[in-house]
Amino acid sequence: MLKVVVLISGGGSNLRSLLEQAEHADFPARIVAVGADREATGLFHAQDFRVPTFTVPYGSFDSREEWGAALVTQLAGWSADLIVLSGMMRLLPQNVLDAFAPRIINTHPAYLPEFPGAHAVRDAIAAGAAQTGASVIVVDSGVDSGPVLARERVAIDPGMGEDALHDRIKTVERRLLAQVIRDIATGAIRLEEYQA
Structure with missing residues (x-):
C-alpha cells in the first residue's frame, strides 16, 4: 500500500x-x-x-x-x-x-508546458486560448517544469470566467491525480526513472 x-x-x-x-x-x-x-x-x-x-x-x-x-x-x-x-x-x-525527489508530484491547471506559474487559468484566458488543460508532474527545481506524468486538454468556452474555468479544470485534475497515484502504486509509473 x-x-x-x-x-x-x-x-x-x-x-x-x-x-x-x-x-x-x-x-x-x-x-x-x-x-x-x-x-x-x-x-x-x-x-x-x-x-x-x-x-x-x-x-x-x-x-x-x-x-x-x-x-x-x-x-x-x-x-x-x-x-x-x-x-x-x-x-x-x-x-x-x-x-x-523524484517522489514529489504536483497538479497544475494547464496543459504543461503551456501556462506555467501561479496564474495559469488567468493567463490562458488572457491569451485568448480556446483550450487549456490539467497536468500532473514530477516536481523539480523549476516552476512547473518537471516531467509530465499525465495531462489532458480542457476547452475554454467563449466569455468563460476564471472561476468557471478553474472548476472545469479541477474535475480533470482530480481524475488525473487519482490515476497517477494508482499507476505509481501499481508500478505502471516508475518514479525512479525520473531521478535527476
Missing part, C-alpha cells in the same frame, strides 16, 4: 476528492498525513477523514532553507512513499527536493 502525504496551502478541494478516493478498498494508496505551510482551511477535510495533520508555517522561519529543513523533518516522520502537492502555493526549496 502506497503511503502518501499531501501538502496544501488553501481550501483543499482537490485534497477532499483524493481523501474520498482513498476511502475505497480498491484504491492502492492511503493518505497518512496532510500538511500545510500556513493555517489552511483544507486541513479540516483531513480531520473529517481522521487523517493526521501538521503545519510548518513558512513565516515562522528566517529563510526558505530553514523552512525546508523543518518540512523535511516533518515529512520524514511519516515515512511517505509519495508526497503530493495539492494547491501548495510555494516552491519547495532545494533541501526538500534533495531529500525526496
